Amino acid sequence: MAATYRIKLLAKALDEAGVQSGVLCTRAIDRPGSPRNNAARGVDSGIWFEYTPGSSLRSTTFVGRRWSAARGFVVALRRLRTLRRQGRLDCVYVYGYASNWNFRSWALAHLTRLMRIPLVTDVVELPWGLKEKPSLVESRTSSLAPFSGAVSISEKLEIWAKGECSRTNKPYIGLRVPALVDTREFPATVPVLAELQVLLSIAPEYVESVRFVRKAMESVWLAHPDCRLVVTGIDRADPHSAPILAAGVLDGDPRVVVAGYLSRADLAAAYQRSFALLAPLFGDPRSEARFPTKIAEYLAAGRPVVTSKVGEIGRILRHGVTAMLAEPGDAESFAECIRSILADGELAARVASEGRSLAQREFD
Template identity: 30%
Template sequence: MGSPLHTVHGVLSLDVGGLERLVLGLVRHGVQAGHRVSVVCVEAPGQLAAEAAGAAVVSLDKPPGRQQAFVARAAETLSRLRPDVVHTHQIGAAWYLGPAARSLGIPVVHTEHGNHFARLGSRLAALKARLVFRSAARSVDRFCCVSDEIAAAVTRWRTVPRGKVLVVPNGIPLDPGPGLPDPAAVRASLGIPADAPVVGTVGRLVEVKRQDLLIRAVARLRAGFPGVHLVLVGDGPERGRLEAVAREAGLADQTHFLGYHPRPEAVLGIMTAFALTSRSEGFPVSLLEAWRAGVPVASAAVGGIPAVVSDGVSGLLFPPGDDAAAAAALARLLGDPALAGRVGRAGRQTFEANYTLDRMAATYEELYREREAAPRAG
């Protein structure tokens, strides 16, 4: 290990989400390793800012929309912090902090956590996105992606040269930490019988996550598993609509909207199966959390998921947008405890071998030191 570094992580905010929890993991790991760590939030600190223990959190308070003047504010902030390296997350943060860092001769490592190009609805939107990416990427010394699928997208759209791109898979702590509640007590607190099968998911309640499809899939399961319950950990603008979907599906009494939970692993312990029904994903942190907990996973085959989930081994994959296929995959796990056990164990083994926070943080520290040692732009 070299001398301590001062790293600034740049994000739009530390609002609740997988990306933000991943950044907090890097922040805590850096602090525990003896480094100085700061976080610059372009828009607002967000709900998770208080969890960045040991790190300074600064907000630029940028209003919505692109505001070029905030590049200067970002430069002023970085000039005060004097970091060795800036690590931006998502292109929106790099748009401001990248040029600011470059103007001060500070190297920039960037991570792209999602495939924005998969969600663009028109040619004009695609053109604008490409221009934004190209502009922001010019200030980046090393461009990282959390999956091969995202790396292929940014190079296919000619936003970043392939030689500048490195795939760094997500990682979370090997141990979720002490103090997890007894699963039986969690079930009892939710009014879920001890022997009831539980399907669950973790994620923001937003349209791209397609929790409405999951609700309909679980409604289909009641024919074979009448006592099944659905647990959704997370909150967001879709909550009201999703509650209505659950009522329409006749599943209101068996669907539990838990809102934001600071420790999702406390709820993962009651799940018989974990489901992801998104229409677009990068490399979801919630998948790793389910694997770490040994919960068998059924997931839509989207984004970077098929590259990391071995279908039938470490998870069951189904076509995106198909609630019948999702229900069929979940029914296999609920109806075959031996299969569920094998899939859960394989997921845990896959996680331990490839996707720990220590492994991810070590890769990023190598990049920080590589960038720190490289000649800086004036």
């Protein structure tokens, strides 16, 4: 998940700067059958972590999920109180609070604040204050209310955070930290590519994005009929992938390969075996606000990135230089970008090299 990857890199950066840090994950986030971490607690790359629900695996029952959420909440509060009493806690960095209001996150943030622990939040997605249809609670509550500071992933979200602080008469304390990536995960030397393929790494809930890419590939296949579309992040054995599989957008053509969930090492290898890495975005408020971590990973892999010219993407990336940028929501424009990479080896090599250099400068 992009969230856990960003948190891990932020914690590593703090550790390298001499600030001791740890991670409390209050939700079980791994899908049954595809755990990314079998340990409920431990140390990874010098950073201690704990899944406060007692496991990283989501329960398969409604009652089990509710119990897991309640346990995660209570144990997290106990851990924070203990660390505070021991004099080992100076600040809590809260990830994902601003996107959607829910009582558990709201209560955890406010109870932590009652312990006189400074809170900082990471604004990486469209906050509820910018939603077209916020809930009743969201319309009457500031998503920055319990926090002393904010870290924004994009220019637009940083501007929003400053405006929100001004609107609620509180001082703005914050900075912009873009998408993060560890380029050391990706070898600088890309292997010789033996098979024509492009890759889409995506979560199961993005049905329309997969449908869009499939439509673009129909056009690509007219010029490159042997090109495969490899899709990662979707697993035919996982119930969470059932809706997208039921939609039929991945069936009916042997050139579409559903690769399932891959380890970090296998995913990096899959990136580097591909002629292009795909990340479609649309002209919606969410796409305008963010810079997906997935695109930073793509760039670091040293392969040409095909995405859409929207929001922060259009500000940071240059078409034909660091990436190929299609018009948002235009499947034919997206297909033309893919075809350009497949047809022009010099262009592909140049875009890949410049994209990796950008990732090293801006995101590493």
